[in-house]
Amino acid sequence: MLQKAGMLIVILSAVMVGACSRQAWYEGGKESARQTCYRKADNEAVQRCLEEINRLPYEEYQKEREALQQAPGTPP
Numbered sequence: 001m002l003q004k005a006g007m008l009i010v011i012l013s014a015v016m017v018g019a020c021s022r023q024a025w026y027e028g029g030k031e032s033a034r035q036t037c038y039r040k041a042d043n044e045a046v047q048r049c050l051e052e053i054n055r056l057p058y059e060e061y062q063k064e065r066e067a068l069q070q071a072p073g074t075p076p
Contacts, residue, residue, distance in 0.1 A: 023058050030054075 030053055037049035056064075 022062075026058050026061060 033053045034050065037046050037053065040046045040049055
């Protein structure tokens, strides 16, 4: 019984770490894109670029991603 509880804790921890890692990759990609925005020539271009990057928070991105994965005819 104790072994099963320990295994469950390990599995849940792995799932949680995996979710955190996906979010970290997402945020890291956004930060890289932000740095690219700051290299733009004028302030208007910088602002438009930043608005585009910041329009989709991770939670919404994840929902869209899950919906696409569950759509019929979508490869795994």
